[in-house]
Amino acid sequence: MSDDGGGRKRAGASTARRELVENELYEHATRLFAERGFAGTSLQDIADAMGITRPALYYYVKSKDELLARLVTEVTNGPFDELTALVARGLDPVATLRGIVDIIVRRRATQPERFRLLIRSESELPEPLAAAHEESRRAVLKTIAGAIDAGVRSGVFRPVDARVAALGVLGMCNWVAWWFQPGGRDTAESVTGQLADMAVASLQRPDHQVPGGDGPAAAIKLLRQDLDHLERILDV
Secondary structure (H helix, E strand, C coil), X not given: CCCHHHHHHHHHHHHHHHHHHHHHHHHHHHHHHHHHCCCCCCHHHHHHHHCCCHHHHCCCCCCHHHHHHHHHXXXXXXXXXXXXXXXXXXXXXXXXXXXXXXXXXXXXXXXXHHHHHHHHHHHHCCHHHHHHHHHHHHHHHHHHHXXXXXXXXXXXXXXXXXXXXXXXXXXXXXXXXXXXXXXXXCCHHHHHHHHHHHHHXXXXXXXXXXXXXXXXXXXXXXXXXXXXXXXXXXXX
16 A cells, blocks of 8 residues: 555645745846846856755746846736736725735835845746736736725725726835835734724725715715816816
8 A cells, every 4th residue: 555645745845845945946046136236146156155066946936037037027917817816806995906906015125135136037937928927917006996996986996997996005015115115113914003093094984974975065065076087188
């Protein structure tokens, strides 16, 4: 009888080790690309930084282009996959927006070097990779705008241009990669919570009221806001 349990343990250990080595590979590559530029970094440089031979490195990655493609895909597709799963849960607009901020800020705070590298390398990306990166960025922005628009339509958020608001939220989240210091005074959790509060507060109706929630005067005021918003959209 075969030892299926032992085989699964060995396979699990092998997978875990590969993930650890690949993560170390990404960290060294990110640092070297940032310091020397993509063109000025060789696979031998990365192998030396990891303390392994170049043939051993080929077990994990075949070329610099493949390595850069993996880094770009991780930075761009990772958040989008999580955002898509979040929206599919059908949460209320406030919870959805808070979840969006949590996903993006957490990634920017835990892997700031990778995001900064991506931004600095955008002009050097091969055409297919640049096109995929741009498509993913647009998809993320569209997802955020859709969540905000749902909040506007339900009366939870103020009447705003959803795309402009989404750009503001995304910019606030992405900027974390430039100023957050892991291990510093602020934790990723505290920063995420505060930015989520700020995003919600910037869009939520005054006093969290919906039309008619605080007497006729408040209802008329909020309805006027809605009419102004519609007139701007329709260019009336």
